[in-house]
Amino acid sequence: MSVPMPKPLQRFYSLFPLRIYDEPFSLPTTTSTSPFASGTGPAHPTLFIHPPSDPTKSLLSTDVECVKWQAYLALRGVSKSINIRWDLSPEGAIDQRLPNLYLPVKQMQNVKAEMKGELLESSRIPSWVDGELGQNRAPRGEDEDDHILEGYVDEDARDESRAWVMLLETDIDAALRATSTNRDSFLKRLITFPSPMVPERPLLTKPYTGLSSMITPFGSAVIITPILERYAEALKALSLRLGGSRWFLGSRGPTALDSVAFAYLHSALESLYPEIREEARKWVNLVAWEQRVRESISASLHH
Numbered sequence: 001m002s003v004p005m006p007k008p009l010q011r012f013y014s015l016f017p018l019r020i021y022d023e024p025f026s027l028p029t030t031t032s033t034s035p036f037a038s039g040t041g042p043a044h045p046t047l048f049i050h051p052p053s054d055p056t057k058s059l060l061s062t063d064v065e066c067v068k069w070q071a072y073l074a075l076r077g078v079s080k081s082i083n084i085r086w087d088l089s090p091e092g093a094i095d096q097r098l099p100n101l102y103l104p105v106k107q108m109q110n111v112k113a114e115m116k117g118e119l120l121e122s123s124r125i126p127s128w129v130d131g132e133l134g135q136n137r138a139p140r141g142e143d144e145d146d147h148i149l150e151g152y153v154d155e156d157a158r159d160e161s162r163a164w165v166m167l168l169e170t171d172i173d174a175a176l177r178a179t180s181t182n183r184d185s186f187l188k189r190l191i192t193f194p195s196p197m198v199p200e201r202p203l204l205t206k207p208y209t210g211l212s213s214m215i216t217p218f219g220s221a222v223i224i225t226p227i228l229e230r231y232a233e234a235l236k237a238l239s240l241r242l243g244g245s246r247w248f249l250g251s252r253g254p255t256a257l258d259s260v261a262f263a264y265l266h267s268a269l270e271s272l273y274p275e276i277r278e279e280a281r282k283w284v285n286l287v288a289w290e291q292r293v294r295e296s297i298s299a300s301l302h303h
Contacts, residue, residue: 042117044083046091046102047073053084053270058299059084060266060294066099067263069122074297075254075262076129084303094121101125126256149254161249161257164241167234168219172264175231178224179273233277235268239283258293265290 003158049070050063061067082101093100102116103125120128131213229235238261242248248257268280269290 041166042083042085042102043104045081045104046083046085047099048088048102049084049086049099050090053302055086058298059303060298061086061099064173064263064267065097065122067266068126068260069099069101070301071262071293071297072125072256073129074300075259075293076133078129078132079297079300080248080302084301094119097121101128103128121269136255151253152249152251157249157251161255164238164248164257165260167237168260168264171227171230171234172268174227175276176264176267176271178227179271179276228275228279231276235280235283239286242285242289243287254293262290262293262297 047069049061049066051061052059052061060070068152070079070084073082088098088100090096090098099122101120102117103120149158152161247254248261249255251258265280265286268276269287271277
């Protein structure tokens with residue numbers, strides 16, 4: 001004997017009817033506005049990024065991670081053959097993270113050429129660039145030594161670069177994210193939730209609500225003062241290490257460290273938050289370096 005479902009519950013479930021299809025049904029993988037709507041990708045290598053703030057003035061993304069790879073491609077000298085686009089939603093990117101680099105591959109099928117390709121996550125971009133520049137096949141000599149040292153003057157400089165990248169991606173990154181988080185409205189915090197697919201590095205936090213509140217404790221608010229103090233110390237150290245050099249650590253040409261440093265300096269100097277922007281502007285050599293590198297990078301970007 002089956003127990004009848006209560007009418008209020010029936011009315012609720014009626015709002016979500018179960019549809020049964022006679023034939024196999026699949027959702028479309030693209031939309032009419034998707035860059036892959038036709039089933040094929042762009043005809044040229046294309047870097048998909050978060051959008052710039054004003055594409056008529058600059059093609060540099062508003063997202064620091066995307067700027068890192070825009071700078072990397074430009075400073076390695078391959079960006080002139082790569083288009084920039086921002087019409088790929090992060091949900092359509094690998095692991096829901098931009099940037100992604102699309103590489104077209106021309107295939108012949110039944111005497112008809114079709115453009116197909118491969119989408120690379122950012123971690124695979126350096127290997128592709130090395131292949132394009134032929135460094136994987138470099139003969140024994142200066143070119144190979146430079147490849148092994150990743151462009152740094154010696155092994156000590158290469159090892160030191162790792163520490164500077166970590167400083168940038170912790171103390172400066174934390175300040176950029178913390179100021180943005182602190183400016184979010186209380187209402188926005190109530191109605192939005194972080195994506196479980198994109199975990200973030202933890203920040204020093206405190207509860208939004210406490211025992212004295214009528215609201216059940218939830219969420220967290222960033223304790224901003226120590227983060228800004230570490231941010232200022234990191235900028236000071238970066239300025240002292242750069243000095244009057246053309247590239248960080250005295251390298252003969254740009255390295256991966258320069259790409260990361262540019263991304264964070266550019267994001268800091270373009271920040272909407274005065275405490276971030278003004279602190280970065282105190283260091284004249286960093287400001288001048290960012291401007292020079294930005295002009296060089298921007299000249300090679302196109303869409």
